[in-house]
Amino acid sequence: MAKIKSEMAGTVLEIKVKVGDTVTKGQEVAVVESMKMEVPLQADVAGKVSKILKNAGDFLNEGEALIELA
Amino acid sequence: MEDISRLQEKLRAGGDAKYHEKNKESGKLFARKRIELLIDAGSFIEDGLFANCMNEGLPADGVVTGLGMVEGRKVAIMANDSTVKAGSWGARTVEKILRLQETAQQLQIPVFYLVDSAGARITDQIEMFPGRRGAGRIFYNEARLSGKIPQICLLFGPSAAGGAYIPAFCDLLIMVDGNASMYLGSPRMAESVIGEKVTLEEMGGARMHCTDSGVGDILVSDEPAAIEQAKKYLRFVPQNEKEAPPKVKGIAPATACAALKDKVPQQDNKAYNMREVLDAVVDAGSIFELKELYAKELITVLARIDGAPVGILANQPMVKGGVLFVNSSDKAARFIQLCSAWGIPILFLSDVPGFMIGSKIEKEGMIRAGAKLIYALSNARVPKIQLIVRKAFGAGLYAMSGPAFGSDCVLALPTAQVAVMGPEPAINAVYFNKMAEMKPEEKAAFLKEKTAEYQKEINILRIAGELIVDAMIDFSQIRDELVKRLRFYDRPKEPMSAPGIMPM
Numbered sequence: 001m002a003k004i005k006s007e008m009a010g011t012v013l014e015i016k017v018k019v020g021d022t023v024t025k026g027q028e029v030a031v032v033e034s035m036k037m038e039v040p041l042q043a044d045v046a047g048k049v050s051k052i053l054k055n056a057g058d059f060l061n062e063g064e065a066l067i068e069l070a
Numbered sequence: 071m072e073d074i075s076r077l078q079e080k081l082r083a084g085g086d087a088k089y090h091e092k093n094k095e096s097g098k099l100f101a102r103k104r105i106e107l108l109i110d111a112g113s114f115i116e117d118g119l120f121a122n123c124m125n126e127g128l129p130a131d132g133v134v135t136g137l138g139m140v141e142g143r144k145v146a147i148m149a150n151d152s153t154v155k156a157g158s159w160g161a162r163t164v165e166k167i168l169r170l171q172e173t174a175q176q177l178q179i180p181v182f183y184l185v186d187s188a189g190a191r192i193t194d195q196i197e198m199f200p201g202r203r204g205a206g207r208i209f210y211n212e213a214r215l216s217g218k219i220p221q222i223c224l225l226f227g228p229s230a231a232g233g234a235y236i237p238a239f240c241d242l243l244i245m246v247d248g249n250a251s252m253y254l255g256s257p258r259m260a261e262s263v264i265g266e267k268v269t270l271e272e273m274g275g276a277r278m279h280c281t282d283s284g285v286g287d288i289l290v291s292d293e294p295a296a297i298e299q300a301k302k303y304l305r306f307v308p309q310n311e312k313e314a315p316p317k318v319k320g321i322a323p324a325t326a327c328a329a330l331k332d333k334v335p336q337q338d339n340k341a342y343n344m345r346e347v348l349d350a351v352v353d354a355g356s357i358f359e360l361k362e363l364y365a366k367e368l369i370t371v372l373a374r375i376d377g378a379p380v381g382i383l384a385n386q387p388m389v390k391g392g393v394l395f396v397n398s399s400d401k402a403a404r405f406i407q408l409c410s411a412w413g414i415p416i417l418f419l420s421d422v423p424g425f426m427i428g429s430k431i432e433k434e435g436m437i438r439a440g441a442k443l444i445y446a447l448s449n450a451r452v453p454k455i456q457l458i459v460r461k462a463f464g465a466g467l468y469a470m471s472g473p474a475f476g477s478d479c480v481l482a483l484p485t486a487q488v489a490v491m492g493p494e495p496a497i498n499a500v501y502f503n504k505m506a507e508m509k510p511e512e513k514a515a516f517l518k519e520k521t522a523e524y525q526k527e528i529n530i531l532r533i534a535g536e537l538i539v540d541a542m543i544d545f546s547q548i549r550d551e552l553v554k555r556l557r558f559y560d561r562p563k564e565p566m567s568a569p570g571i572m573p574m
Contacts, residue, residue: 008390009428035423036492037391038339062430 002045003065010034012058012066021049023069030066041066081119081129085153093152098226098249099293101134101149104184107297108147109138117169121162129154131162132187135170137177140304146174149184152227157187159233161197164205171211178310180220182300183236186227205232212239217411220307224296225250225276225286234274238285241408242303242360244296245276245286252279252286277363284364284397302358306372306379307412314562315412320376320553324354328546334485338461338492341387344369347419347459348384351549353377360405365397366390370405372414376553378560381409383470384419387460394425394469399439402469403446410446413563415453415556418477422466423492441573443469451566453478453559455552458486458539473538478559481551482530482539489528493521 010032017029023043030041047069054066084090084100093100099107105114116136122128132154137146148170150157159167174181190199199205209232215221216239223240227249234252237243253274260266260273272278280286290296308315327350335342348357352373359371367390371382383402385392394402409416425440447454447469455478456462456471467488471477482488490496497520498505505513526532534542543551 008393008426009430033339035391035393035426036339036494037387037393037423038341039391040341040388 001050002047002069004029004041004043004067004069005063005065006032006041006060007062008032008034008039009062010039010060012054012056012060013038014056015052015054015066017049017052017067019049019052023047023049032060032066043067043069045069077123078119081123084129084151085127085155089153096249097246097292098152098186100153101151101184101186104224104226104293104297105134105136105138105147105149107294108182108184108300109140109145110142113139114147117173118162118166121166122160127154128160131160131166132157133159133163133166135166137173137179140182140301143304143309144177144179145182145304146170146177146179147182147184150187150227152186152188155188155191157227158189158191159187159198159205160191160194163191164198164208165203167208168203168211171208171215174219175211175215178219178312180222180304180307180309181215183221183223183240185223185225185229185233185236187230187233188228189230189233209235209239212236216241217311217407219310220304220412222300222303224293224300225252226293226296227251228253230256241307241411242288242300243279243286244288244290244299245280246293246296247276247289247291250276250279250286280361281363284361284401286364287360289363299358303372306358306414311411311413311563313413315379315414317379318374318377320374320378321353321355323350323352323549325350326546327351327548330548331545334460334483334545336485338487341391343388344384344386344392344419344421344459348373348382351375351417351419351552352380352382360408361401365395365401367392367395368398368402370401372409375417375549375556378556379414380556381405381414381416382419383416385422385466385470387421390426391423392421392461393423394440394443394466395431396434396436396439399425399436399443399469403439403443406443406446406450410450410452410563413452415455415559416450416471417552418454418456418470420456420458420462420466420470421460422463422470423461424464424466425469438573440465440469444475445570445572447471447475449567449570450476451564453556453561455555455559456480457548457552458482458488460485460487461492462486462488463491464489479540479555480538481541481543482534483543483545483548484530486530486533486539487528488530488533488538493524493528496524497521 050070051068121131221240223237280289356374
């Protein structure tokens with residue numbers, strides 16, 4: 001099981017996938033707002049979305065997982 | 071009488087055939103083959119071939135040292151021979167490396183360290199480890215030679231324990247994926263001493279060092295690629311710090327800078343790929359990137375603008391919003407020092423929201439790392455140009471060679487914004503108490519009104535009107551402007567001042 005983690009602390013602005021979606025490596029899956037910047041969050045491996053751990057508006061710490069891939 | 075030719079041939083063959091075979095299986099070339107690929111044919115002059123020759127099984131004492139020409143330029147080379155006791159160091163191995171460094175210093179020529187070594191020969195430790203001309207002297211010499219003559223390390227195999235410091239002191243470290251490794255204690259030692267179970271690749275593999283620790287500069291897939299990269303680097307740097315870096319004939323960029331107008335978003339929070347700006351600014355195909363996989367929010371490349379070498383630091387809004395972190399600050403500081411040592415002018419492409427904030431990064435020493443970057447910048451001895459591509463907020467303005475940092479010029483594009491911080495945090499800071507008492511809709515309207523006022527305040531034309539930037543230019547003018555200015559600012563490096571006390 002792979003996890004897609006945020007590289008920096010910030011607020012989840014948008015989640016672009018839903019449970020069951022297949023994602024490819026490098027696909028933009030979410031946008032995190034940090035330091036007033038929209039920071040794209042990309043999948044570093046391909047997989048199927050099995051769990052979304054946060055909602056838009058939630059705080060996400062550096063290294064914290066947002067999405068789990070099966 | 072000894073048949074010297076026959077003996078030379080025997081010694082040049084290195085260790086036992088089975089070790090040659092083993093190297094071949096893992097994609098490793100013989101030390102002498104590596105040198106052959108690096109230098110101009112027939113140019114090698116070797117010293118110390120007969121080191122330890124009275125002892126069987128230790129040809130050249132496990133290291134090849136000598137002088138040769140790379141693309142017509144004199145260089146000094148050492149290459150560990152991993153077919154001889156796994157390239158480990160005995161007393162004569164160390165002595166040969168020391169003498170090579172001394173020769174390079176005498177001749178003021180670059181040194182190539184072709185490293186593939188298991189480290190100290192423990193059986194010889196008293197002779198090779200602790201004394202005045204023991205292994206420690208190699209690192210002492212490297213540190214003293216740093217920034218005086220180029221030192222380039224190609225890591226083909228292990229570089230263990232103390233040996234790991236040879237690569238660490240070089241200006242450039244190229245690592246072969248899968249074979250190169252650096253570690254102070256092996257996985258076996260880590261398990262016995264601290265109880266950690268870890269693979270060699272995780273502990274000290276080339277990819278790890280080029281991505282996570284940042285010790286490695288360039289990750290390559292095989293040995294010929296490593297040698298090619300080393301030659302490319304040499305084309306950017308002079309023989310020593312007294313000379314100017316080589317220039318070549320200029321060529322046009324791969325893309326037109328006018329097209330950047332549609333690629334750099336006006337809105338300051340949108341991501342885009344700064345590499346597109348690089349492609350439109352530098353001579354096509356001239357980019358030589360350092361630490362591409364490490365701290366990717368800041369891009370550091372050597373490149374050419376109209377044939378002249380230039381070091382570029384560029385914020386990358388695609389990664390971590392282009393914010394400066396501890397690692398990116400370290401990366402920037404080191405790159406600035408490298409350019410400064412070799413007389414390479416520096417171009418800063420600025421689109422930076424500032425240094426990262428929050429409790430985590432403060433504990434990591436963000437202030438210390440940021441100070442290191444600004445210290446390196448302030449002490450750089452070469453021309454500096456800041457091009458504000460979009461944002462230059464907070465201390466980010468300073469870190470990217472802002473107006474107060476001795477820049478030869480500060481240029482701004484129409485998308486540029488200069489401020490202590492962006493509109494929203496600024497308004498929050500000033501009107502926090504007032505806004506806390508407002509109803510949500512009232513607050514939204516207030517924020518909108520104040521944002522408009524703030525944007526007017528930090529409008530780039532106002533900034534230009536105050537002479538904070540030296541010139542406003544359009545996207546289509548970037549390349550020509552840089553060509554002309556770099557040509558004009560071209561000059562010998564400022565003399566080296568006392569090293570001071572660098573924050574780190």
